[in-house]
Amino acid sequence: MKRRLKAVLAAKAREAEESAKRVAEDKARAEERERRRAIAEAKEHARQKAEDEERKRREAEEAAKRAAAAPAKETTRPTPTKTSEPTPRKVDRDREDRPNRGNRGREDNRRPGKLTLNQVLSGGQGGRQRSIAAMKRKQERARQKAMSASQEREKVVREVHLPEVIVVSELANRMAERVGKIVKSLMQMGMMVTQNQTIDADTAELIIEEFGHKVVRVSDSDVEDVIQTIEDDEKDLKSRPPVITIMGHVDHGKTSLLDAIRNAKVVAGEAGGITQHISAYQVKTDSGKLLSFLDTPGHAAFTSMRSRGAQVTDIVVLVVAADDAVMPQTVEAINHAKAAEVPIIVALNKIDKPEANPQKVRTDLLQHEVIVEELSGDVQDVEVSAISGQGLDDLLEAIALQAEILELKANPERAAQGAVIEAQLDVGRGPVATVLVQNGTLKQGDIFVVGKQWGRVRAMENDQGKRVKVAGPSVPVEVLGLNGTPEAGDVLNVVDTEAQAREIVKYRADAAREKRTAAGPVTTLEQLMAKAKEGENAPELPILVKADVQGSVEAIIQAMQKIGNDEVCVRVLHSGVGAITETDIGLAEASSAPVFGFNVRANASARNTANQKGIDIRYYSVIYDLVDDVKAAASGLLSVEIREKFIGYAEIKEVFKVSGVGKVAGCLVTEGVARRSADVRLLRDNVVIHDGKLKTLKRFKDEVTEVQSGQECGMAFETYYDIRHGDVIELFEREEITRTLDWSRKVLKWQNTLAELCLLVSRRPLTFAA
Numbered sequence: 001m002k003r004r005l006k007a008v009l010a011a012k013a014r015e016a017e018e019s020a021k022r023v024a025e026d027k028a029r030a031e032e033r034e035r036r037r038a039i040a041e042a043k044e045h046a047r048q049k050a051e052d053e054e055r056k057r058r059e060a061e062e063a064a065k066r067a068a069a070a071p072a073k074e075t076t077r078p079t080p081t082k083t084s085e086p087t088p089r090k091v092d093r094d095r096e097d098r099p100n101r102g103n104r105g106r107e108d109n110r111r112p113g114k115l116t117l118n119q120v121l122s123g124g125q126g127g128r129q130r131s132i133a134a135m136k137r138k139q140e141r142a143r144q145k146a147m148s149a150s151q152e153r154e155k156v157v158r159e160v161h162l163p164e165v166i167v168v169s170e171l172a173n174r175m176a177e178r179v180g181k182i183v184k185s186l187m188q189m190g191m192m193v194t195q196n197q198t199i200d201a202d203t204a205e206l207i208i209e210e211f212g213h214k215v216v217r218v219s220d221s222d223v224e225d226v227i228q229t230i231e232d233d234e235k236d237l238k239s240r241p242p243v244i245t246i247m248g249h250v251d252h253g254k255t256s257l258l259d260a261i262r263n264a265k266v267v268a269g270e271a272g273g274i275t276q277h278i279s280a281y282q283v284k285t286d287s288g289k290l291l292s293f294l295d296t297p298g299h300a301a302f303t304s305m306r307s308r309g310a311q312v313t314d315i316v317v318l319v320v321a322a323d324d325a326v327m328p329q330t331v332e333a334i335n336h337a338k339a340a341e342v343p344i345i346v347a348l349n350k351i352d353k354p355e356a357n358p359q360k361v362r363t364d365l366l367q368h369e370v371i372v373e374e375l376s377g378d379v380q381d382v383e384v385s386a387i388s389g390q391g392l393d394d395l396l397e398a399i400a401l402q403a404e405i406l407e408l409k410a411n412p413e414r415a416a417q418g419a420v421i422e423a424q425l426d427v428g429r430g431p432v433a434t435v436l437v438q439n440g441t442l443k444q445g446d447i448f449v450v451g452k453q454w455g456r457v458r459a460m461e462n463d464q465g466k467r468v469k470v471a472g473p474s475v476p477v478e479v480l481g482l483n484g485t486p487e488a489g490d491v492l493n494v495v496d497t498e499a500q501a502r503e504i505v506k507y508r509a510d511a512a513r514e515k516r517t518a519a520g521p522v523t524t525l526e527q528l529m530a531k532a533k534e535g536e537n538a539p540e541l542p543i544l545v546k547a548d549v550q551g552s553v554e555a556i557i558q559a560m561q562k563i564g565n566d567e568v569c570v571r572v573l574h575s576g577v578g579a580i581t582e583t584d585i586g587l588a589e590a591s592s593a594p595v596f597g598f599n600v601r602a603n604a605s606a607r608n609t610a611n612q613k614g615i616d617i618r619y620y621s622v623i624y625d626l627v628d629d630v631k632a633a634a635s636g637l638l639s640v641e642i643r644e645k646f647i648g649y650a651e652i653k654e655v656f657k658v659s660g661v662g663k664v665a666g667c668l669v670t671e672g673v674a675r676r677s678a679d680v681r682l683l684r685d686n687v688v689i690h691d692g693k694l695k696t697l698k699r700f701k702d703e704v705t706e707v708q709s710g711q712e713c714g715m716a717f718e719t720y721y722d723i724r725h726g727d728v729i730e731l732f733e734r735e736e737i738t739r740t741l742d743w744s745r746k747v748l749k750w751q752n753t754l755a756e757l758c759l760l761v762s763r764r765p766l767t768f769a770a
Contacts, residue, residue: 037147040143040146040147041143043146044139044142044143044146048139051135155212156176157212157213157214158174158175158176158213158214159213159214159216160174160175160208160213160214160215160216161174161216162201162204162205162208162215162216162217163201164200164201165198165199165200165201166198166199166201166204167195167196167197167198168182168183168186168193168194168195168196168197168198168199169195169196171199171204171207171208172195175208175211175213177211179195181211182195182207183195185207185210185211186199186203186207189203189206191203201217205217227449227493227495227504232410232411232414232439233411236411236413236414237409237410237411238409238410238411238412239407239408239409240408240409240410240412240472240473240474241282241289241290241291241292241403241408241473241474241475242291242292242314242315242399242402242403242406242408242474243292243293243294243312243313243314243315243436243474244291244292244293244294244313244314244315244316244317244399245293245294245296245312245313245315245316245317246258246293246294246295246296246317246319247296247316247317247318247319247333247336247337248318248319248320248329248330248333249320249321249324249327249328249329249330249333250329251321252319252320252321252324252327252330252349252350253319253321253349253350253386254295254296254319255295256349256386256387257319257347257349257384257386258281258293258295259386260386260387260389260392261283261293261392261395261396262281262283262293280292280293280294280295280421280422280434280436280463280476281293281295281463281476282462282463282475282476285396285400287400289400290474291396291399291400292436292474292475292476294312294313294421294436294476312419312421312436312438313340313342314342314403314406314408315342315343315344315345315399315402315403315406316333316336316337316340316342316343316344316345317344317345317346317347317395317399318330318333318334318337318344318345318346318347318370319347319349320346320347320348320349320361320365321349321350321361322348322349322350322351322353322356322357322358322361322383323350323353323355323356323357324350324361325360325361325364326361326364326365326367326368331368334368334370343379343402343406344370344379345379345380345381345382345395345398345399345402346362346365346370346372346379346380346381346382347381347382347384347395348361348362348381348382348383348384349384349385349386350385350386350387351383351384351385351390351391352385352387352388352390358383362374362375362381380398380401380402382394382395382398408474410438410439410440410472410473410474411439411440412440412441412472412473413440413441414439414440414441415440415446415493415494415495416437416439416440416441416442416443416446416448416471416492416493416494417437417438417439417440417491417492417493417494418435418436418437418438418439418442418491418492419435419436419438419489419490419491419492420433420434420435420450420451420486420487420488420489420490420491420492421434421435421436421476421488422434422488422549422550422551423485423486423487423488423549423550423551423577424485424548424549424550424577425485425577425578426685427578427579427685427686427687428685429480430480430482431453431455431480431482431483431484431485431486432478432479432480432482433450433478433479433482433485433486433492434476434477434478434479435450435471435476435477435478435479435492436474436475436476437471437472437473437474437475437476437477438473438474439473440473440494441470441471441472441473442457442460442470442471442477442479442492442494443457443469443470444457444458444459444460444469444470445457446494447494447495447496447497447498447500447501448492448493448494448495448501449492449493449495449501449504449505450482450486450490450491450492450493451486451487451490451491451508452484452486452487452505452508452509452512453482453483453484453485453486453490453505454482454483454498454501454502454504454505455479455481455482455483455501456481456498457479457480457481458480458481459480459481460477460478460479460480461477461478461480462475462476462477462478463476479492485550485577486550487550487554488549488550488551488554541570541571542571542573542592542593543560543570543571543572543573543593543594543595543596543630544572544573544574544575544584544587544588544593544594544595544596545557545560545572545574545575545576545596545598546575546576546577546578546579546580546584546595546596546597546598546600547575547576547577547597547598547599547600548577548578548598548599548600548687548688549577550577552598552599552623553575553576553577553598555623556572556575556596556598556623556626556627557572557575559623559626559627560572560630563627563630563631570630573587573593574587578600579600579601579602579603579606579685579686579687580595580597580600580601580602580603580606580617581602581603581605581606582603582605582606582609584606585602585606585609585610585613585615585617586609588610588615589613589615594615594616594617594618595610595615595616595617595618596618596620596626596630597617597618597619597620598620598621598623598626599620599621599687599688600619600686600687600688601619601683601686601687601688601730602617602686603686618644619644619688621688621691642734642735642736643734643735643736644679644732644733644734645732645733645734645735646672646730646731646732647672647673647674647675647678647731647732647733648669648671648672648673648674648675648678648709648731649669649670649671649672649728649729649730649731650667650668650669650670650674650713650715650728650729650731651667651668651670651726651727651728651729652665652666652667652723652724652725652726652727652728652729653666653667653668653712653725654666654725655723655724655725656714661695661696661716662716662721663716663721663723664696664714664715664716665714665715665716665723665727665729666712666714667712667713667714667715667729668710668711668712669707669708669709669710669711669712669713670709670710671709672709672731673706673707673708673709673731674697674706674707674713674715674729674731675697675705675706675731675733676694676697676703676704676705676706677705677733678694678731678732678733679691679692679693679731679732679733679734680692680693680694680715680717680729680730680731680732681729681730681732682717682720682723682727682728682729682730683727683728683729683730684724684727684728689722689727690717690720690722692717692718692719692720693717693718694715694716694717694718695716695717695718696714696715696716697713697714697715698713698714698715699711699712699713699714715729
């Protein structure tokens with residue numbers, strides 16, 4: 001302890017000595033500067049006095065010369081005589097007195113020849129003199145030059161923020177030093193670099209210390225510090241609409257119930273009658289209150305969508321069909337709601353059916369710790385019917401009551417923060433994200449960061465497709481202006497500048513790439529092909545998936561991960577959003593993998609390449625069919641395959657309204673042939689809008705069974721009339737193909753099973769001859 005105390009005292013003494021030494025040195029430098037300044041001022045004063053005396057002497061000599069020349073000029077001037085002529089005017093007299101330009105031999109005060117610098121400085125020949133103001137400016141410049149030469153330039157010490165790697169030119173810019181000096185110092189250290197190359201942080205720290213600056217080490221993750229978690233003041237908080245998520249099992253009437261509330265018809269536009277996208281709507285009740293609804297799909301493959309909906313919601317409306325029971329997705333929805341710690345309102349749908357038994361549903365919910373009010377619990381339950389509208393007012397009243405209990409508030413004056421509900425790639429509008437604003441106000445022109453993408457709000461559309469300028473808390477909008485398609489579930493944050501957004505996105509992309517690299521190398525396509533050639537069992541079935549929205553891609557990938565058996569498992573080599581391109585076909589050719597399109601189509605170049613290379617492209621509009629088909633193909637149990645045979649394309653040139661029939665499309669068959677018995681799909685920007693059958697096929701006024709390529713015809717769809725100019729009609733036929741199983745694989749499987757049974761019974765292995 002004493003040694004430590006002595007060391008501390010010695011350090012303090014050294015510090016005091018160093019401080020006193022620095023003070024003395026500063027005082028000596030100040031005195032030296034004052035002395036040099038005084039000497040410079042004295043020299044300047046003496047020089048100025050000498051110049052003034054010289055100027056006075058020159059002025060006296062010039063005055064004497066002018067005085068001597070004046071009498072001689074008077075004597076040579078002739079005396080005027082009086083005549084009878086009139087007196088000349090003053091202008092004429094001045095002209096006569098003016099010396100003749102051509103008479104160079106005449107004696108006057110004019111300067112002969114050109115004016116030289118020596119003549120001006122010497123003042124000879126009557127030249128112009130420098131003004132007093134010019135002389136003062138010259139003296140001031142000389143004095144400042146002398147003072148600056150005598151003063152020493154003080155070093156400016158800067159704090160240099162140093163990341164893990166930095167470019168040499170950027171390092172010089174942060175130090176306010178010349179790039180050449182930095183490069184020279186690095187060369188002296190044995191590093192031959194240029195100004196555009198990067199150096200590590202340790203080397204840059206040595207350079208910074210060499211130039212006398214201070215180092216502040218920062219991390220790459222510091223770029224996200226601009227996104228700060230702001231604690232809102234209680235007085236700034238204002239009431240906001242509640243966010244309600246509709247959850248439950250498939251085909252229990254979730255979307256139909258929401259349609260009845262919105263007075264819309266969303267179910268008619270869903271493929272297969274099921275919701276496959278997460279949707280966001282805002283509804284205004286009769287009392288004037290705004291409610292934001294999220295509709296989630298109920299299929300087992302859309303688990304992540306339901307989880308995402310529960311995380312961003314305030315209230316969960318659990319829809320259970322009264323004529324059914326509590327199903328697996330109903331239990332999953334309950335678990336998501338409990339994990340998110342949000343209140344649940346049970347909506348017993350289809351109460352108008354004769355076989356409805358709501359009491360049984362209430363009893364089944366007890367097994368999952370959901371006790372409704374009728375059974376002395378705290379969970380509200382409402383009996384509703386999406387068809388007849390029974391109980392809808394009671395449901396809205398229960399939601400409003402639950403929202404008042406929660407006292408939902410937000411600060412609309414701060415920078416916006418929200419969650420991406422869904423994202424897709426629109427051909428006409430680019431990347432589009434459905435965002436639910438959770439806090440603050442999102443304005444047109446704001447710069448934002450969402451996941452690994454950034455953008456500027458170019459336009460916003462509400463759930464009715466109308467353009468809006470601002471979106472407050474609990475308002476779902478479609479945001480346009482992203483530079484890429486974000487992941488569903490990413491958080492949107494508004495930043496100040498575009499540079500900050502670019503830095504944050506670059507850091508997140510680098511972190512994601514490093515994470516993928518750290519996970520280890522994956523099985524490449526070449527390795528799969530090599531195993532197949534060597535006769536080894538390739539345990540993976542490679543496929544490519546393209547879908548219309550990001551949520552569908554996520555659901556399909558998760559469903560593929562669950563498919564597998566002892567022989568084969570499914571591996572998604574590539575997935576994306578948008579139409580199938582020629583690049584996807586090239587990847588499929590390299591891996592001998594089929595391409596699955598979910599609600600998207602291949603463009604013209606991709607179709608031609610696939611036909612040439614023999615790549616199998618399969619289109620789906622219902623996730624049941626895709627999952628079942630892949631599962632059956634992977635297990636080898638698919639006996640009959642429903643395959644689509646393309647027969648033709650037709651482009652809509654004009655749309656006519658016919659009484660009694662509806663809208664009729666005037667089409668031109670551009671490829672193949674159009675048949676009356678064929679199935680059709682309506683494509684808009686290579687995205688499936690409708691899947692159905694033809695109602696009529698006419699050539700002029702006659703009903704025909706077939707129209708060849710290059711001919712015009714009229715088409716009408718069954719139960720669908722939203723057709724537009726420029727849409728494309730795809731015609732195809734479904735045919736059943738019987739698949740044959742590999743007999744040797746089945747025999748090998750039976751032999752292995754029989755060998756395992758014999759081993760269990762007799763503990764002796766049973767072998768088979770080759």
